Structure formats: C-alpha cells, structure tokens
Amino acid sequence: MKLPPFEYACPTSISEAVALLASHDGEAKPLAGGQSLVPMLAFRVAAPSLLVDLRKLADLRQIEITADGVTLGAMVRWREILDDTRLATAHPLLVAAVEHVAHYQIRNRGTVGGSMAHADPAAEMPGVAVTCEAQIAVTGKAGTRVIAASDFFVGPLMTVLKPDEIITEIRLPAWPAKRRFGFQEFARRRGDFALAAAAAFYDEDNGRARNAHVGVIGVADRPLRLPSVEAVINGQKIDDVLIAKAEAATSAGVDPADDIHASGAYRKALAGVMVERALKAAVA
Secondary structure (H helix, E strand, C coil): CCCCCCEEECCCCHHHHHHHHHCCCCCEEEECCCCCHHHHHHCCCCCCCEEEECCCCHHHCCEEEECCEEEEECCCEHHHHHHCCCHHHHCHHHHHHHCCCCCHHHHCCCEHHHHHHHCCCCCHHHHHHHHCCCEEEEEECCEEEEEEHHHHEEECCEECCCCCCEEEEEEEECCCCCCEEEEEEECCCCCCCCCEEEEEEEEEECCEEEEEEEEEECCCCCCEECHHHHHHHCCCCCCHHHHHHHHHHHHHHCCCCCCCCCCHHHHHHHHHHHHHHHHHHHHC
C-alpha cells in the first residue's frame, strides 16, 4: 500500500529533532527503525504531517556497560544487541528476549527506542524493561527527564511521552554474575507476536530465592510485573512444587481479554505455563 503524504526531515542533533517535533503541534512522528511505524503508515493507522528521521543521531546508537548496568541508546538495533558478545554476561535476559523479536530481517532494522515508544503489549523489550526495573531517559523541549519503566506504559500503544519528546536511553540495572533467569515465549510461528511470554529472574541465598522478578507480556494492555508471584518465590527453594504454585499464582494474577487470536481463558492459562517454563529454565 502507498504511504500517506507527509513532510520529511533528517536532523543531525537531538535538539534539532526535538525542535522539529515541537513545531508541528503533535502532528509529527519520530522515525527510528520503522519496524512498526512504516506498516502503520501503510495501513493509515498513522498519518503524521512530518516524519523526523533519527538515523543520523549517532549519540543514540551506543551500548554502554558499566558497574551500574547496561545503557542502550534508543537507536540501537536488535541485531547489534545480539552481536555484542559482552551482553551475554552483562545482561543475558535481554539477549534471550531479543532472540524472540520478529524475524532476522526485521531485527536488522528495528530499534530499542522504537519498540519502547510503540508500546505494543506483546513486545519483548517493554516486558524486559518493566521486569528489570529499567529507567527510560527522554528529551523534549522542556529538557530531559527519567521515567521508571513501570510508569512509562499507560495502555496499548500508549506511553507518557509528550509529542515533542524522544527516547534517548534505556538504562538496565547491573546484572549479578550468578543470577538465575529464564525467558519463554509462545507464538503461532517463530517471530510472530507473542500470545504470551514471561521473563523471570532471582538471586540465591543459601539455596533459597531472593529478589525475584517476574513479568509477563501479551496478556494485558501493557507489560506487567507480578508481585503476587514474586511473593510466592522469595525466600523459598525453587523446586517443582514451588514452580507449580508460581504457575497458579500467575494465572490467577492476570485477566486477559478475548480477541481474534485467542480467548482470555487460553491466555490466562498460557501465562502460567510461560512462567513455569521460565522458572524451570532458571533452575536449569
């Protein structure tokens, strides 16, 4: 399909990009990799008056690893995450999740910031960000602010981003070397949108779990972290009995709606299975 008519700009600085966005009264859209926006344009779901292409903003293409954690520039592409061998130890959960993002060709184009701004409830990166308590740095006409991932998503394809703001960084906290984790996703075909997925990790203290984090995607209007499931895990030895309790708590803690892809009841059960598998992967 042909795209709707729009003006096009390709700024060379963040300040220029923000000024362009601010000049169109909410009718401008930033273009990162185009993984989601270009199909939306083709189907007329989006029809901005101006596209602000961010491809020349080299400052947003960095992956920084320090003692404080991993910082991803908003224009980092999925393939760059998978190709960065440092991340296999600096943040293996991130790598495991990105391996499920779409298909090979799309991973060459799609970006971290684009996925966060698009806010698809079934997208992997928002789920990782919420589960890991990431911080999202955004810059707009009023300056820079940092938003907790749990506060960033407000509904399907909806965030707290203002029309003149762009995401600049996603900051993931440090990942201890001995942390146990799992990421599991179920889709009709590899690379399709997830019907449900789960990310889980915990640290160990004398054989018992502590600092458990459990998140799910594809079962609500935004990614969810599940404190009720974490409470089942914390302080306990992770065995089959406990994992079964966590599975039941997951299914009880989500309330998916019916849609054309699956019933709410199916997704409810599937979310529990994904958490079960994620925890078994963590133990293994």
